[in-house]
Amino acid sequence: MIKDEQYGFYVDATKCTGCKACHVACKDRKDLPLGVTWRRVYEYGGGSVTESNDGTFAQNVFAYYSSIGCNHCSDPVCVKACPTGAMFKRTGDGIVQITENLCIACEACARACPYDAPQIDNDRKVMTKCDGCSDRLEEGKNTICVEACPMRVLDFDTMTALVEKYGEGDSHMAPLPPESITTPNLIVKAPRDAQPAGGGTGQILNDNEV
Template sequence: MGQKGFYYNSQVCTGCKACQIACKDKNDLDVGVLFRKVYAFEGGTFPDVWGYYLSLGCNHCKDPKCVKNCPTGAIYKREKDGLVVQDHEKCIGCKMCVWSCPYERPQYIEKEGKVGKCNGCADLVDKGQNPACVDACPMRAIEFGDIDELRKKHGNLCDLNVLPDSSITHPSITINAKEEAKNKNVVGTKSY
């Protein structure tokens, strides 16, 4: 089995946050904790305005900094499919993974004194199902599968002007993005 990952089609995403809500529901997360988050970006001046959305969960990176910097081994990469998962019992709440992830995806959960993160819905994947975010999307803007297959089908774009350089962690994601997201010279405003 190869490395699993996500394809995200920003061209069709409406920013409805169904993926974010499905993840929140699946993981029974409190207010303020999001393992998947939908960001909105906008810019330009009238009449040349633009906007797009970006939905991000864990990118299940080839070289995950969260795994390398976790002192207890609580966060690790599954050999069978490359998903970056967590043994919640081993987490000591030191936040090293939070500080290490350039995508800001591990989340500190105050009431537990521990960190939680997207695990690609590993329990569903093990049953041959999609992660909750994928099936919740009414626009089918998110796909999950073997990242090499997704890249063959959709291309290999994972460097956007709002994301860190992919050479840092080699994320298992590919994105169909609007031109404004690809152009490093375009600056906009991020909102939540």
């Protein structure tokens, strides 16, 4: 049952193995077309190996995975950017959704969102995004990405409940943007080698074309 409170995600990046079960389950639930991926798993890595004068080697190589989707932000820039009001934040649960018959597929929301959450369905000429599995929540189920994860990396609940279960979490990490842009409803447990959000010395090592 959906509660009258802001919902959000928890991500434990220390346990993510990059299996993309969440990614695939999300696509399968809505039969999303090629190129539209509401939840994506990125591998982020970098560092180097250097040789010293005495022939020994030192390294600072790192890599970790991050599952990223819409964070149903408290200050959603996608909603602000939408010229028709198609993109909106629901009352009661704070889930950001799209009224498709108002959407003109201008992609302003996609250009504004730093999480790449809104994505265009070119066949239907409409913007799409994570809907928080609101139909499943009404049935007392969790989101499909949470249930699909074999490592229990993800959770979705009210932000109050998530804080009670996991605490305030760590600072957000690359490849996530700085939290100040949208005030995302996302709690992250960062891996040991996590790089700072919006910066870092690494790069995304994989694509998410499915």
